[in-house]
Amino acid sequence: MSTFAQRITRIWYDGEPVPWWLRLLVPAYRGLRRLHLAPYALGLRRPARIAAPVIVVGNLTAGGSGKTPLAIALAENLRLHGFRPGVVSRGYGGTETGPLLLDDVPDPRRVGDEPCVIRRRAGVEVAVGRDRARAAALLLERGVNVVIADDGLQHVALARDIEICVVDGQRRFGNGLLLPAGPLREPLARLDTIPFRVCNGGAAQAGEIPMRLVGDVAVPVQRAAATRPLDAFAGRRVHAVAAIGNPERFFLALRTHGIEVVPHAFADHHAFAPADLAFGDGLPVLMTEKDAVKCVPFAEAHHWCVPVRAELPASFFDAVIERLRAAKAR
Structure with missing residues (x-):
């Protein structure tokens, strides 16, 4: 890890003072975010709706929090309950812009590391692409009837039926500031709109579902x-x-x-x-x-x-499936 990345980690999570130049960049980030959302807020664009329920697994902070193990656990549990889940991903870290359906031996340099892990571990159909609605359409062609979007909480272009936010139970939300002064992609108030908040490790707070990664x-x-x-x-x-x-x-x-x-x-x-x-x-x-x-x-x-495998209460999966069936009935 570079010296700069180590310093950013100390600023975000270890109490090191935030430099003035990082604080000055926060309004720019906030403005770009509002500009991105404006067409949807004004009704000029609408999130793409596909012919299957969509479950989004994401987080509010930059970096990993345990989203991929949870996506795998969801896929495995849904399959046990008679669904045919598939996973759509941006394929971060890969060169593929997509949409592309992964084969049995995907190249992580092309499609990203996390989609490869999901494909190998969960054994479900996985598609990658910048346009996640088009990538999800490839899944539907293969008989998928529930789409799990791995890391898509801020990707408003794809309509969703269920949102799940994964919280790093050790780091939580760091200094609570927006990028780049802090780790937050969105303000903490966004949590109030998300029905499922999963706490990975640490002590789950009120309203959070505990998750443990076991390796x-x-x-x-x-x-x-x-x-x-x-x-x-x-x-x-x-x-x-x-x-x-x-x-x-x-x-x-x-x-x-x-x-x-x-x-x-x-x-x-x-x-x-x-x-x-x-x-x-x-x-x-x-x-x-x-x-x-x-x-x-x-x-x-x-x-x-x-x-690692994600362990969560059975009641969490039951609640997700209940919402999922309600979404399919609409």
Whole structure:
């Protein structure tokens, strides 16, 4: 992670004073946001409505908060209840502008890392594209009857039936300021309009649904060896690699298993190269699943992936399905 990114993190989340020049940029961000929303507010444009209910999973802050694991858990649960879910994504970090339907072996350099993880883990149809309504149309052609939009809370061009906001339970909303002085994409008042607020880790506050990310196995990135319990690395020194919104969350999770962590934090969606993992000592390298999909071409035998699954109360899924069925009945 660059020195500038580290400083921004300290300003947003660790109480470091906000420089005057960052504060001066907040009105510019607010103005651009209002300009983007103006055609919809004035009725000049309308959000695109597709022929299936849409569930948007997003957050109010820049960076990751656990949206993708929740999207996977939703897709798996909906399928158990007889739905045919699919996922639409911008494909951030990839070169594809779309719309494009992912195949069974998608290239993360083209379609982004998170869509690849969703396709592999949930086994559902996934489409990427800047125009998410057109990408969602590809899903409907494949028989999808519920669309999950991964990271689309601020993408007003696509109409939605259910909104879910994921909150990082450790970082919360940082200093509570709008970009770039703080991490907020929208004012906190936006929370009042969102029916489901999911708290990832930490202590869930009033009105929030608790979510826990569980990672208890290590999978070889090459998939040429057997999966191991994560506890098999307890007491050992390892290199921990994370290019996610909150790398410290991954490092802390490994430490709770008694693993001695040498942390290596990269910028979110970092495009890995072999040199990034060349630590020269032969120690095991543990990384997130999102990072592993980008390292497959040059992974070595001591490179391991730690997938996580999202655990939430059954009542949350029941409430989502109830709203979903009501939306389909309209």
